[in-house]
Amino acid sequence: MLGPSEIRSLAAALSIRPTKQWGQNFVHDPNTVRRIVKDAAVPSSQTVLEVGPGLGSLTLALLAAGHPVVAVEIDPVLAEQLPKTVRTHAPSHADSLAVVHADAMRLGREDLPRGIDEPAAIVANLPYNVAVPVILHLLAELPSVRSVLVMVQAEVADRLAAPPGSRTYGVPSAKAAFFGSVKRAGSVGRNVFWPAPNVDSGLVRMTRYDVAPWSIDEDHKRRVFAVIDAAFSQRRKTLRSALAGWAGSAANAETILRSAGIEPSERGEKLGVADFVRIAEAQTVVENPPSESG
Structure with a gap:
């Protein structure tokens, strides 16, 4: 796992300065990433899609749990570094990682790497500024994804999981419910990130309908x-x-x-x-x- 010192050292070596443009707040708390993987409850050996893996904390936890990981990273420096980080910290899992250097908002099924099962789940610490559109896009594009557990801004988590008639119910709530059930899955403090964001975070769990009540074309x-x-x-x-x-x-x-x-x-x-x-x-x-x- 990557702790605070490892995260800062790796970022310094890469001359990485987290940018607001790409919503970069790196998780540096091993207990948090273990909790996310546990709460995601993805069956062992099923492929997980991770959006915005950053420096690799959650990636390493997913690999350690026995999941092949398809990591989608928009930052070219981070996309190039991630396989090296895995080879250093988890060499026995290096072959279970595939990195796609791309914008998740443009990712399609045809962009998934060959030779690895299509993802059954999305588990990610999503950039706050694009969390909702990324989730909706990937659910529409990747029918193999049956479940989602993502960390997002607490306010966004509330909106996604809000039921009709509540104060926070709106466009994100209704559109997410088009694909399946959505629930809050816990809260995450600010001190587990570097740099610490100015807002609290929350976990959201989505489970796609086994049989959709309507056409989803x-x-x-x-x-x-x-x-x-x-x-x-x-x-x-x-x-x-x-x-x-x-x-x-x-x-x-x-x-x-x-x-x-x-x-x-x-x-x-x-x-x-x-x-x-x-x-x-x-x-x-x-x-x-x-x-x-x-």
């Missing part, structure tokens, strides 16, 4: 997400008003909502993801009614 996801974005773009307005631009007019929005079995006077913050799915499906039916035969 790209076109369907795009239509449902458009409804969610519109519903929360004017949070205090009724759905009839908030969806007017999306539907073409307030009258069209009301027709679609009633077709979906939802009161036009309701507000988006009260709806679950299943409701947004019904609205998207109702739009398709209302705008493309079946032709009459005969």
